[in-house]
Amino acid sequence: MSFDLTILATTPDTSDDEIRAQAMRCAAGRDHPEGDHDARIVAFYEALREVYPDSGPASRGGETPWASSPVEAGIDRVTMNL
Numbered sequence: 001m002s003f004d005l006t007i008l009a010t011t012p013d014t015s016d017d018e019i020r021a022q023a024m025r026c027a028a029g030r031d032h033p034e035g036d037h038d039a040r041i042v043a044f045y046e047a048l049r050e051v052y053p054d055s056g057p058a059s060r061g062g063e064t065p066w067a068s069s070p071v072e073a074g075i076d077r078v079t080m081n082l
Contacts, residue, residue: 006079008022045078
């Protein structure tokens with residue numbers, strides 16, 4: 001069994017409805033915003049890949065939690081298939 005986990009870049013004042021809409025856009029694979037990457041997402045993605053590589057030899061053979069790789073990253077989110 002596998003599941004997807006998405007980390008979203010939001011602000012403290014983002015409403016639950018806005019977060020839900022952002023998550024649904026990510027799940028549907030559409031309407032991703034263009035622009036500069038959110039620094040928090042970049043830092044999270046880099047730290048994640050440092051511990052659990054998502055490409056190359058180290059990403060195979062049960063050495064990482066990925067059910068599929070590479071990890072999907074956008075300017076406002078990181079989605080992992082675990």
